[in-house]
Amino acid sequence: xxxxxxxxxxxxxxxxxxxxxxxxxxxxxxxxxxxxxxxxxxxxxxxxxxxxxxxxxxxxxxxxxxxxxxxxxxxxxxxxxxxxxxxxxxxxxxxxxxxxxxxxxxxxxxxxxxxxxxxxxxxxxxxxxxxxxxxxxxxxxxxxxxxxxxxxxxxxxxxxxxxxxxxxxxxxxxxxxxxxxxxxxxxxxxxxxxxxxxxxxxxxxxxxxxxxxxxxxxxxxxxxxxxxxxxxxxxxxxxxxxxxxxxxxxxxxxxxxxxxxxx
Numbered sequence: 001x002x003x004x005x006x007x008x009x010x011x012x013x014x015x016x017x018x019x020x021x022x023x024x025x026x027x028x029x030x031x032x033x034x035x036x037x038x039x040x041x042x043x044x045x046x047x048x049x050x051x052x053x054x055x056x057x058x059x060x061x062x063x064x065x066x067x068x069x070x071x072x073x074x075x076x077x078x079x080x081x082x083x084x085x086x087x088x089x090x091x092x093x094x095x096x097x098x099x100x101x102x103x104x105x106x107x108x109x110x111x112x113x114x115x116x117x118x119x120x121x122x123x124x125x126x127x128x129x130x131x132x133x134x135x136x137x138x139x140x141x142x143x144x145x146x147x148x149x150x151x152x153x154x155x156x157x158x159x160x161x162x163x164x165x166x167x168x169x170x171x172x173x174x175x176x177x178x179x180x181x182x183x184x185x186x187x188x189x190x191x192x193x194x195x196x197x198x199x200x201x202x203x204x205x206x207x208x209x210x211x212x213x214x215x216x217x218x219x220x221x222x223x224x225x226x227x228x229x230x231x232x233x234x235x236x237x238x239x240x241x242x243x244x245x246x247x248x249x250x251x252x253x254x255x256x257x258x259x260x261x262x263x
Contacts, residue, residue: 063113
């Protein structure tokens with residue numbers, strides 16, 4: 001893994017930390033390749049039950065490195081090749097959105113541009129009250145990438161998404177929680193423990209069934225009722241076959257709390 005990324009796995013919680021604090025964890029090519037590799041690998045690792053994405057030293061991610069954009073301004077490029085390269089890099093958002101286990105963005109500080117988009121791609125978000133969260137693209141003359149347009153529209157509706165993209169308004173974590181952009185915000189000093197508690201809870205859930213829930217809910221974003229009913233029927237029957245369901249059913253009869261093992 002790149003030095004720009006750190007990774008830990010403990011008790012089913014995989015934490016991936018973007019690690020360029022001197023640039024508020026802005027992306028590099030190596031970082032994007034590392035994120036893609038990590039998310040593919042962690043999605044397939046049955047010992048991992050939740051994936052946490054965060055940033056080092058008080059920032060989440062400032063998105064693209066605007067200093068490098070300025071340095072390369074006016075350079076001749078092959079537009080088709082550049083579009084294809086960006087589109088391939090942007091697949092990291094799909095991986096977060098579609099992997100069959102919960103994903104959690106922990107936002108200690110600035111989340112902007114493509115970093116904002118990655119946070120929105122996660123299933124849940126927890127932020128420090130004072131974190132600064134913004135689409136940011138309009139402020140540097142860009143239109144946006146990494147799926148933020150899709151995720152924000154689904155989260156907040158078309159009108160609010162347009163407002164936040166056009167204006168580039170900066171919201172605090174507390175303001176973002178008030179409108180439903182993030183799941184919750186907490187005082188800055190409490191974020192590490194609150195995030196760890198949320199991650200441990202997600203890791204304690206019936207992981208296979210949660211993956212099926214994600215498929216159902218993702219289908220509901222774009223599919224018809226018939227599409228959703230098809231997936232619900234398929235995934236419900238599959239859920240009946242899991243060890244977690246069978247153990248939980250027995251625990252229910254015996255009037256005790258279930259313990260899920262992610263199988």
